[in-house]
Amino acid sequence: MRLAPLFLSLSLAAPLAAEEIWVTNEKDDTISVIDVATLEVTRTISTGERPRGITFSRDFSRVYICASDSDTVQVMDPETGQILFDLPSGEDPEQFVLHPDDRHLWIANEDDAVTTVVDTQSRTVVAQIDVGIEPEGMAVSPDGRIVITTSETTNMAHWIDTETHELFANTLVDARPRHAEFLHDGAELWVSSEIGGTVTVFDVATQTEKAKIGFDIRGVHPDRVQPVGFEVTADEKTAFVALGPSNHVAVVDTATYEVKEYILVGRRVWHMAFNSDKSLLFTTNGVSGDVTVIDVARRAPVKTIKVGRFPWGAALRP
Amino acid sequence: MKQLARCAAGLVFGLMSGAAQAEVTLSVGYLKQEVEAPAVLSNLDPAPETQGVDGAQLGLADNQSSGRFLGHAYALEVAEITPGGDLLAAARDMLAASPFLLLDAPAEDLLRVVDLPEAAGAMIFNVSAPDTRLRDADCRANLFHTLPSDAMRADALMQVLLRKRFARLALVAGEHAVDRAFADALRRSAQKFGLKLVGEREWRFDADMRRNASQEVPLFTQDLPEHDVLLVADETGDFGRYIAYNTWLPRPVAGSEGLVPVAWSRVVEQWGAAQLQSRFQKLTRRDMRDRDYAAWAAMRVLGEAVTRTNSADPATLRAYILSDAFELAGFKGRPMSFRTWNGQLRQPIPLVTDRAVVMQAPVEGFLHQRNELDTLGLDAPESRCTAFQE
Structure with missing residues (x-):
């Protein structure tokens, strides 16, 4: 315990070097900044209304925040916490991805059934693409050619050609898809379905279903096992899947699609972010208003950190 | 932004109207028997005339926006x-036009419709x-x-009361058939x-409670035995609003x-409900109610079944929604x-309450061997319905 003040003073002395996890608090209109070295909240920054999706520019000089109820994407200077400007985002932006070109944000407009493409340099809307109802999950392939939007009520992954802004495939998944990620250099697409309780794995080349991952936690009713966010380790051999109100994170072998174990975390676990060497995983726990820190090697929770009300998104600032 | 939103809406509409060449078309009827609403003491909350239909x-x-990606068209x-x-x-x-029908009618009328020879299948x-009783002895295989x-x-209410250890209940019930049924x-x-x-009392007052509830209700509830909660069965919204804070005992x-206990209410906002609420608000400029939710759910049940089976055949859809594969995100x-x-x-x-969700049933701890949701209402061994056993 004597170490903690020491770390704290270090981080105060050299704030630029400190690695941080930024967590959006949906019902506090704030971001809690967690110092990865001390595992303490070092500051709380005000945002627009109902902040959810959060991501940094490639050089980490800017942070983009979906301020859903302000109907805007805010662009913040992470050094000062000042809002530099707002981007036109379409109504109710919930989640987004930054294209590998570091310039275009692809935004899911949850209330409007569209995906909006915004040029962050010219600050203009480049395109709006009609998708299913309540778009939420967003992913971009590593080569930047495909963007995925999942729609919660239409229960589909929509495959968008980033050149033409046209949908080239629409694939059904189980009920209420929430999150999507490309794995293995873009060969696979994973989509979680909250109410369906599954993760569907697609072969990207053919857009066909390749596997479906189910979950079964002893002592927890299957209805409460609701997959949402997920993250993969540096070697891509292991995926961690947040399972919502079951209060567990599943550890999945990405080669066999088998669930290896379940880690108990806070209540209604939602999204996650790794630190830079991916030795620690930070989960946002919406209902308990905290963040669980998981030791990735030991697959064990090591600390719970109190943040704001209804923490939603998480992003690393190295 | 408003500009953009409108333009997008136009585009959606354009796509939907192009659904004529759809591979599967499901058309649904909504049949409503209007009923004379009994007079109530207060006119503060008139029931919206488009209740149900709006849902x-x-x-x-919702079905149309999903269907356009699959070549499925819907009509109402x-x-x-x-x-x-x-x-x-x-x-x-x-x-005659379609075997898919949403029925908004009292139980007696409803049974007359489902028993028509034309309604078979x-x-x-x-x-x-x-x-x-419609889920019990008076059930029908097509309903x-x-x-x-x-x-x-x-049952939902009792689970909460038990959880709160409110073990002694008193009841005030109105005289309407709906009040008696709920009681x-x-x-x-x-x-x-x-x-x-x-203890129980039947509400038989015909006085205007806006004037003298504070005098009448304490006396009316005075001789009820000691209780933890006062239950009110007033399904037409007549006298119930004048009970709270006027009871003899502060309960x-x-x-x-x-x-x-409700099917739906404006205060439900978790589990993505805020999005459904705002879609409904946008469409109707009012709050979504129980009947709207039930009608929305019925349409979505059909939509989900069409999506998953790629069929508009009633027997196929019926078999699908009764199968283990079916689930609706509600x-x-x-x-x-x-x-x-x-x-x-x-x-x-x-x-x-008017302002918040207090709890949601099934309440944690009420267990069931198959599905905790079956702790609410008639479970298989309780129901006398045999129409589904073919």
Whole structure:
């Protein structure tokens, strides 16, 4: 315990070097900044209304925040916490991805059934693409050619050609898809379905279903096992899947699609972010208003950190 | 931004109107028997005339937006019959056009429609009648229920009261048939969960309670035995609003007033419900109510079944929604599905006040060997429905 003040003073002395996890608090209109070295909240920054999706520019000089109820994407200077400007985002932006070109944000407009493409340099809307109802999950392939939007009520992954802004495939998944990620250099697409309780794995080349991952936690009713966010380790051999109100994170072998174990975390676990060497995983726990820190090697929770009300998104600032 | 949104909406519409070449088309009828609403003491909250229909319209829009990616088209035809009008003729017309029908009518009328020879093999959804008997001895194989029964609502309330250790209950019930039916459900449910109903009064006042509730209600409730909660069965919204804070003993009020078990309410906002609420608000400029939710759910049940089976054949859809594969995401935190013994959509029941969700049933700790949602309403061994056993 004597170490903690020491770390704290270090981080105060050299704030630029400190690695941080930024967590959006949906019902506090704030971001809690967690110092990865001390595992303490070092500051709380005000945002627009109902902040959810959060991501940094490639050089980490800017942070983009979906301020859903302000109907805007805010662009913040992470050094000062000042809002530099707002981007036109379409109504109710919930989640987004930054294209590998570091310039275009692809935004899911949850209330409007569209995906909006915004040029962050010219600050203009480049395109709006009609998708299913309540778009939420967003992913971009590593080569930047495909963007995925999942729609919660239409229960589909929509495959968008980033050149033409046209949908080239629409694939059904189980009920209420929430999150999507490309794995293995873009060969696979994973989509979680909250109410369906599954993760569907697609072969990207053919857009066909390749596997479906189910979950079964002893002592927890299957209805409460609701997959949402997920993250993969540096070697891509292991995926961690947040399972919502079951209060567990599943550890999945990405080669066999088998669930290896379940880690108990806070209540209604939602999204996650790794630190830079991916030795620690930070989960946002919406209902308990905290963040669980998981030791990735030991697959064990090591600390719970109190943040704001209804923490939603998480992003690393190295 | 407003500009953009409108332009996008135009585009969606454009795409939908191009659905004529759709591979599968599902058209649904909405048949409403209008009823004369009994007079109530206060006119503060008139019931919206488009209740139910609005929910079906939203369900239609939701189905259409999903269907356009799959070559599935949806249509909705609405018919409203004035009191005394020829409901059965309208029902025959609608069933001739499509075997898929949402029925918004009292239980007696509803049974007359589902028993028509033209209704054999149809899929009819009850979106308005809470009568438990329709899920019991009076069930029909062509009749599904997306509205929760009185029994489901009563059980939800009792779970919460038991959880709170409010073990002694008193009841004030109105004289209307709907009040008596809900009061019956409350009595049965109290017994089912081991709560004690210590006293009852029937509301028979014809005075205007806006003037003298503060004098009348204390006297009216004075001789009730000691209780923890006062239950109110006032399903027409007549006198219940004048009970709270006027009782002889300072006790919480629950049932039709105070803490109310509902299918839906504007205060439900978790589990993505905020999005459904705002879509409904945008469409209707009012709050979504129970009947709207039941009609929306019925449309979505059909939409989900078409999506997954790629068919508009009633027998195929019926088999699918009664199978283990079917589940509906209904914005109440758990997948919803149909009870195969009586065609009731199993669903969580929020317990709400005007301002917030207090709890949602099934309450944690009420267990069931198959599905915790079956702790609410008629479970397989309780239901006398045999129509689904073919």
